[in-house]
Amino acid sequence: SRSINLAVIPGDGIGQEVVAEGLKVLSAVLPQDVKLETKEYDFGARRYHATGETLTDADLDALKKHDAILLGAIGDPSVPSGVLERGFLLKLRFAFDHHVNLRPSKLLPGVATPLAGEPQIDFVVVREGTEGPYTGNGGTIRKGTEHEVATEVSVNTAFGVERVVRDAFARAQARPRKKLALIHKNNVLTFAGHLWTNIFNKVAEEFPEVTTEYMHVDAATIYLVTQPERFDVIVTDNLFGDIITDLAAAVSGGIGVAASGNINPSGEFPSMFEPVHGSAPDIAGQGKADPTATVLSVALLLRHLGYEAEAARIDEAVSADLSERTGKPARSTSEIGDALAVRVAG
Amino acid sequence: SRSINLAVIPGDGIGQEVVAEGLKVLSAVLPQDVKLETKEYDFGARRYHATGETLTDADLDALKKHDAILLGAIGDPSVPSGVLERGFLLKLRFAFDHHVNLRPSKLLPGVATPLAGEPQIDFVVVREGTEGPYTGNGGTIRKGTEHEVATEVSVNTAFGVERVVRDAFARAQARPRKKLALIHKNNVLTFAGHLWTNIFNKVAEEFPEVTTEYMHVDAATIYLVTQPERFDVIVTDNLFGDIITDLAAAVSGGIGVAASGNINPSGEFPSMFEPVHGSAPDIAGQGKADPTATVLSVALLLRHLGYEAEAARIDEAVSADLSERTGKPARSTSEIGDALAVRVAG
Ligand SMILES: CC(C)[C@H](C(=O)O)[C@@H](O)C(=O)O
Ligand SMILES: CC(C)[C@H](C(=O)O)[C@@H](O)C(=O)O
Numbered sequence: 243s244r245s246i247n248l249a250v251i252p253g254d255g256i257g258q259e260v261v262a263e264g265l266k267v268l269s270a271v272l273p274q275d276v277k278l279e280t281k282e283y284d285f286g287a288r289r290y291h292a293t294g295e296t297l298t299d300a301d302l303d304a305l306k307k308h309d310a311i312l313l314g315a316i317g318d319p320s321v322p323s324g325v326l327e328r329g330f331l332l333k334l335r336f337a338f339d340h341h342v343n344l345r346p347s348k349l350l351p352g353v354a355t356p357l358a359g360e361p362q363i364d365f366v367v368v369r370e371g372t373e374g375p376y377t378g379n380g381g382t383i384r385k386g387t388e389h390e391v392a393t394e395v396s397v398n399t400a401f402g403v404e405r406v407v408r409d410a411f412a413r414a415q416a417r418p419r420k421k422l423a424l425i426h427k428n429n430v431l432t433f434a435g436h437l438w439t440n441i442f443n444k445v446a447e448e449f450p451e452v453t454t455e456y457m458h459v460d461a462a463t464i465y466l467v468t469q470p471e472r473f474d475v476i477v478t479d480n481l482f483g484d485i486i487t488d489l490a491a492a493v494s495g496g497i498g499v500a501a502s503g504n505i506n507p508s509g510e511f512p513s514m515f516e517p518v519h520g521s522a523p524d525i526a527g528q529g530k531a532d533p534t535a536t537v538l539s540v541a542l543l544l545r546h547l548g549y550e551a552e553a554a555r556i557d558e559a560v561s562a563d564l565s566e567r568t569g570k571p572a573r574s575t576s577e578i579g580d581a582l583a584v585r586v587a588g
Numbered sequence: 589s590r591s592i593n594l595a596v597i598p599g600d601g602i603g604q605e606v607v608a609e610g611l612k613v614l615s616a617v618l619p620q621d622v623k624l625e626t627k628e629y630d631f632g633a634r635r636y637h638a639t640g641e642t643l644t645d646a647d648l649d650a651l652k653k654h655d656a657i658l659l660g661a662i663g664d665p666s667v668p669s670g671v672l673e674r675g676f677l678l679k680l681r682f683a684f685d686h687h688v689n690l691r692p693s694k695l696l697p698g699v700a701t702p703l704a705g706e707p708q709i710d711f712v713v714v715r716e717g718t719e720g721p722y723t724g725n726g727g728t729i730r731k732g733t734e735h736e737v738a739t740e741v742s743v744n745t746a747f748g749v750e751r752v753v754r755d756a757f758a759r760a761q762a763r764p765r766k767k768l769a770l771i772h773k774n775n776v777l778t779f780a781g782h783l784w785t786n787i788f789n790k791v792a793e794e795f796p797e798v799t800t801e802y803m804h805v806d807a808a809t810i811y812l813v814t815q816p817e818r819f820d821v822i823v824t825d826n827l828f829g830d831i832i833t834d835l836a837a838a839v840s841g842g843i844g845v846a847a848s849g850n851i852n853p854s855g856e857f858p859s860m861f862e863p864v865h866g867s868a869p870d871i872a873g874q875g876k877a878d879p880t881a882t883v884l885s886v887a888l889l890l891r892h893l894g895y896e897a898e899a900a901r902i903d904e905a906v907s908a909d910l911s912e913r914t915g916k917p918a919r920s921t922s923e924i925g926d927a928l929a930v931r932v933a934g
Pocket of ligand 1: 328332776
């Protein structure tokens with residue numbers, strides 16, 4: 243019989259609330275014969291304040307035993323900026339080699355967008371997750387003086403770039419439009435830019451059916467608001483991917499519905515699924531958070547584990563729910579979760 | 589008697605066409621007693637193909653003698669990516685210490701925006717121009733092999749950050765709303781992020797009337813499309829500034845109307861003014877380019893040289909021209925230039 247052994251990290255702020263709904267929908271959608279085991283981990287601000295720890299080696303060993311990880315959100319104003327981001331989120335992405343950071347953007351019918359007209363938005367960003375300016379390389383000299391110098395080093399390897407580019411080509415190949423855009427800034431960041439561009443062009447030869455284009459990251463932000471229908475699959479580096487996926491989320495219904503997967507394609511380590519939004523401490527504990535992004539992250543998780551039919555049921559339930567929202571009074575976090583659970587079960 | 593000794597760099601593609609209109613409007617707006625001298629320089633793709641040169645020491649010596657520089661656009665598909673950007677544009681910005689890259693965004697009445705509703709957009713981005721990931725630091729080892737490693741080093745100094753932050757505070761202080769946002773990614777790029785944040789907070793103490801906020805660059809892209817009215821003055825690093833000013837241009841009327849100044853505030857070197865758009869080779873030579881961004885760059889140039897009344901006349905002429913465009917047939921580059929020249933003279 244089948245089973246899913248899931249690590250659950252609610253985290254901080256609204257993380258707790260949205261993860262509860264994600265699990266509710268997960269339980270509702272899974273067939274009877276699938277045994278769902280969950281173990282909750284208390285990472286985040288409280289653990290950090292209580293113990294000074296963000297993510298220990300023992301934690302990593304424990305997490306490693308799970309089939310996948312569901313994360314709510316990590317981060318709190320009481321913790322200095324960077325401590326939990328670098329000490330937990332990025333540490334985990336790097337330790338578990340989550341090199342494919344998958345972020346789909348789809349504007350569903352009936353969903354509000356800040357863009358005028360009726361833009362058609364349906365693309366997926368494959369963001370590199372283990373290199374670039376996110377490596378933590380760099381440093382500071384003469385800190386706090388008028389002669390301080392701080393550096394940040396973006397590290398890019400042929401190995402790291404090729405595997406994520408290859409993943410993106412395979413995804414583009416599997417989609418009806420078969421289009422792939424590389425986003426970088428190769429006219430300024432010429433060292434990294436040449437590496438990315440050369441590997442992109444080399445791998446392209448193996449995927450003759452995929453139509454490719456190159457775009458500078460600054461120009462990409464323009465196209466994302468003026469011609470978002472232009473995009474099908476995008477592959478890009480860690481930092482550019484961070485920036486454009488927030489913009490992509492904003493134009494395709496807001497970060498309330500933006501899901502993401504931090505994927506280790508080989509399966510050597512468990513992959514982690516999380517909403518793109520943060521912990522939103524300003525609305526935490528009030529039942530105001532929209533759990534949809536977490537529920538869609540659960541769909542990505544199921545798809546990754548091979549439960550395609552169940553993932554599709556969640557996607558359909560979310561589409562239906564979103565299309566009926568206009569004009570209705572706002573619902574609480576758990577009301578939205580309940581509605582989605584009913585739909586996926588029904 | 590007063591005089592302006594201007595270096596003119598039409599450059600590539602539509603650069604030639606838009607600069608001609610910029611000069612037309614400049615001549616029309618200047619009072620009789622101001623002597624305008626211009627000298628044209630042939631930098632760009634043609635010079636590069638003919639001589640292999642992008643910008644020599646002798647060129648820099650010649651340019652240095654001018655009061656200011658007006659640039660059209662540099663870049664052509666026939667030149668490998670990066671050669672003219674690094675070898676001309678960035679070389680000039682660095683050589684002339686253009687550390688304040690000024691990019692105003694104002695959505696004028698009657699101008700189309702991709703955003704729904706009627707957003708109020710009136711802010712200015714102060715982008716650092718001589719540091720960050722733009723320094724060209726970094727390199728490549730094992731080029732072309734499967735073991736290639738390419739790095740890009742973002743260099744940030746207290747000296748460089750403080751002067752641009754100070755400039756931004758002074759600009760915020762001089763505006764009615766007196767708001768300044770620092771945009772960075774200090775939770776991930778912690779070395780550079782701490783330097784920027786600490787200096788920002790330190791300088792803030794000298795400007796108690798200025799309301800400040802900090803925002804991550806990814807979140808900033810969301811606010812730029814959902815709440816652009818939130819912004820008054822933004823200060824940010826070279827790369828983040830590059831990215832968000834293209835997005836800012838897109839939402840506030842398009843890059844057809846986005847002007848910029850590469851400013852050396854001390855006046856030790858001439859400042860350079862240029863439209864944010866590129867050379868657009870696809871429409872070059874057809875009279876289709878909108879010269880408005882160049883004309884607005886001429887206004888920034890005049891303001892920098894102390895011709896405030898003339899700069900304001902150009903801004904007003906552009907506002908009036910833009911507000912009357914809707915529903916009219918498209919005009920050629922020179923027709924728009926003619927119309928603006930008539931308005932500023934009248
Ligand atoms: C919180 C932060 C470390 C993270 C990132 O920059 O990757 C977030 O912005 C995201 O996009 O998941
Ligand atoms: C052409 C390029 C070097 C330049 C930059 O990145 O600064 C351009 O995008 C700009 O914004 O002026």
